[in-house]
Amino acid sequence: MEPLQKAARRGLAEEAADRVRDAIFAGHFPPGAPLREVELAASLEVSRGSVREGLALLTREGLVRGGWHRPTTVVEVTAVDVEEVYSVRAALDRLAARTARARSTVDDLAALDDLVSALSSAVGSGADGPRLLALDIAFHDRVYAAAGNRRLTEAWEAVRSQVFLFQLQRVSLGGSQYRSHVVAEHRELAALIRDGDAAELDRVAADHVDSARSRLLAEL
The missing domain is CATH 1.10.10.10 (Winged helix-like DNA-binding domain superfamily/Winged helix DNA-binding domain)
Known part of the structure; x- marks a missing residue:
């Protein structure tokens, strides 16, 4: 008992x-x-x-x-927290994207496309920030799953909640800018994971995180 x-x-x-x-x-x-x-x-x-x-x-x-x-x-979002979390995320996302490019299955690629479509529909329908962020994070969850590296996924999960919270703060402070970029950025990532140049994918994955970091810091 x-x-x-x-x-x-x-x-x-x-x-x-x-x-x-x-x-x-x-x-x-x-x-x-x-x-x-x-x-x-x-x-x-x-x-x-x-x-x-x-x-x-x-x-x-x-x-x-x-x-x-x-x-x-x-937690309150400070500039120091943003720099630390997003620098870790950039390293993890680049590795996840490169590994997913090498290991992703047809189902993984289809799931990424479906999430981009869902993001596009959500933006078009005026969905609120938390709904958009849930789809945004789900896309990255799927990239990590496609990479098939358990320890890499565990490292992502260690910062995932903070990333969500920080992105939520970004959306609350500058939602229109987030909405105008989120679909195109994820569509480009999905296309490069499917059959893109590895160096270009590495650059885009890093830029995706760096632009989020820069925009949030500018709004704080």
């Missing part, structure tokens, strides 16, 4: 983390917003302990900050 009890508690903590993460990505908790255990526990209908453990998971993801006798808040 003891192992089952531990698994149940762990499951509730992960569910709490998932739901708070979703709320952050939906823009309900902007950067700097407080995350109060009592209110979250009541809203999620779980114990404060489960919420506390869930928030600890999100802290390890870099989404929230807190400490002893300090309030827990959604």
Whole structure:
């Protein structure tokens, strides 16, 4: 019985983390917003302990900050954070794109095309920022999956939540610019992964991240 009890508690903590993460990505908790255990526990209908453990998971993801006798808040996006996260992302994305070019299957390529089409439709219909970002990140998730390198995917997942949050801040500060570039940039990446020049793919993958970094820094 003891192992089952531990698994149940762990499951509730992960569910709490998932739901708070979703709320952050939906823009309900902007950067700097407080995350109060009592209110979250009541809203999620779980114990404060489960919420506390869930928030600890999100802290390890870099989404929230807190400490002893300090309030827990959604991280605020600073220039230093942007430089660090996007420099790591640039290195990972370049490797993922190059590896996906060599290993991607017909299904992988079709999935990337479908996500570009979904992005185009979402932009055309005026979808909100979180919806566009969900498709944007899903595209990159698929590139990493196509690369087929488990450790590379784990490295991406270590910064993925912060990338989403930072991109959400970028969209909230300069949404029209993001909308005007997002489809063309991902369409170009998909085409180069399919049959493009390796050096050109490497350059475009790096530029994709660098332009996002530069635009966000300019808006902060």
